[in-house]
Amino acid sequence: MPRKRREKTEPNGRTVNGRTAVSLKQLAAHLGLSPTTLSLVLNDAPSASSIPEETKKRIFAAAKELKYRPNYLARSLRVQRTHTLGVLVPELSDGYSAMVLNGVEAALTNEGFFYLTASHLHRDDLLEKLPGVLIERQVEGIIAVDTPVRFEPNLPVVNVSGHDEIPGVTNVILNHQHAAELGIGHFFDLGHRKIAVLKGQTFSSDTEIRFDTIMKAALDRAIPIGKKLQQQLEGDLPSPEVGYAATKKLIATGEPFTALFAFNDISAIGAIRALEEDGMRVPEDVSVIGFDDIYGAAFHNPALTTIRQPLFEMGRLAAKTVLQELSGERNGNAESVLNVEPTLIIRQSTARVPKAH
């Protein structure tokens, strides 16, 4: 049973269903006016002031009637602005990037901007290629989310959770010292002295400072964290699996600990599973702190105590910053770091150190 719609597609790919999308020229012809006049009126240009209301009305009416929609491509080409950004992310389904993207979008839509997303999946070839492709498509700026910047930043570039100081790249980063203080401080206050740490995967831009600041905060409280209590996450699946595996290894060393500082919520969830499988209850036997506060952290069982990163806010800030550079309100060479603050969210995965210890 054939259904109605596009009866035919022109060789050029343009759709013809009764009425092809009208161009300004066609609309002008229809009205017996020149495209110039229409453009002036439709865009409310200053020089349209001499055009009588009467004519303007006719133009608007015809535009509505024939469903005229300016071709953004043509306009962009002419005015040399695409109102489009490129966003580089490792992957979309890890909860982290999606939340940042949400913030990006919130900042962009009001300004009439859109964005092209490109996932590099931690693949070197894509990390090389994608920025160029985005630039070819005339994006006006690039937001790299947890992604190393390996291209010449000759357009506004903001790196969310980027830690390399690259001229021309603005980094939006969490105050990691503060985050580490909050986490370790919380453990310390609960009486924990044997703390283990899950270090992030090598490809994650936060891995190093998060680890270093945690070590420092612990040391400041005279709680050195030995080699045996450090485990690095391995594998690039955005699933709790990696935290699970790392925690298994941690347990296997035999070194006792009463608290575990996970790299993020996802790995904390995997860690808890591993701990419980080994007969250690959370938080009765071991306290666990996550990082990020993704959706779901609150509803995990036990609900995750975690260091919240304002991911939405970070995305929004990144986008706002690019927009400011574009509008000239901000100089791309100005201050290269924008800090955001973490919050300690105390839930059920942490408790006082067990008596035995």
Added chain:
Amino acid sequence: MPRKRREKTEPNGRTVNGRTAVSLKQLAAHLGLSPTTLSLVLNDAPSASSIPEETKKRIFAAAKELKYRPNYLARSLRVQRTHTLGVLVPELSDGYSAMVLNGVEAALTNEGFFYLTASHLHRDDLLEKLPGVLIERQVEGIIAVDTPVRFEPNLPVVNVSGHDEIPGVTNVILNHQHAAELGIGHFFDLGHRKIAVLKGQTFSSDTEIRFDTIMKAALDRAIPIGKKLQQQLEGDLPSPEVGYAATKKLIATGEPFTALFAFNDISAIGAIRALEEDGMRVPEDVSVIGFDDIYGAAFHNPALTTIRQPLFEMGRLAAKTVLQELSGERNGNAESVLNVEPTLIIRQSTARVPKAH
């Protein structure tokens, strides 16, 4: 401390750092050739066969040296193809859309396509406006994810989890009968006869069939599900909160049940929390089945038994379908439904019905 980079930004917004992005014309001038020749050679057009290797080499060399990158806008305008799709989603951070987007992207990147994402947040004004804006930007097709299609589909449109039969719109949908059979069948096999259901929010496109098929599957086994054992999710937060609230209400009715079929994993997680708060253990006292199998379902505590939707696959299929329509391999008016199959993933949130019942 001023840093180096874009020393200056031209009034037109184009970057000038030493070397402006070169145009084909400039490259041609540099070589003493015409833009035509370069275009022919660079695109390896058939008529470039008469150009000697020597010249071709010069052209490629110069292009590389001056970092020539064709302006995609100009090209798109000329050839009337943007190689860009628009994707409409309710929200990015709910895990569902992100997963579908992942699949979309996987199908697109090999084909040189990109996509613009637009979230409508269930807002009517955005649902009206966004499709038009995407079309203005000359997207070649639209993928609507769990989003009603309220615009004229005069370009390829695929709706993921869309259930309205709209001429010209292809729906990618899960085989819900099968899904319901799997879930209710599983409960039945475990001995459950008192089954409660969480119905989705009204705005979700899957709400109706999912509910209807579940009711039907239950009835087929002579287990009618009374009004009191049905609760509808309310609120549009993509968080377990809504499942939690609905389950509280369910409990409040006093009607006993030993199994709960949640609308999705997120709400299942909230439901489990509510149940446990009320002293009912999962799965010992109540069995819970989720839907979707999002990341995290496996690592929830208890691990969620769930009906998996192949979300990645659905995204990929949607994108592939649009591409096929564009290439003419597929007629947009052909078969309007593409089915994908669910899988029952048995984990820890379901068990045999307790003896007492």
Added chain:
DNA sequence: TCGTTTGAGTAAATCGTTTTAGTAAGGAAT
């Protein structure tokens, strides 16, 4: 009455490509 405004528009260039339809020079064929 002549020059100057003002009003109501328009022609043409432009953005950076692609593509169609050539051209001009040299050699081969007749």
Added chain:
DNA sequence: ATTCCTTACTAAAACGATTTACTCAAACGA
């Protein structure tokens, strides 16, 4: 010696807007 191919290119139109620099008529001022 003329025609006809090749070879190696190029001019110009086109895509669909925006924008600069006009034109032409009527009205106004002196």
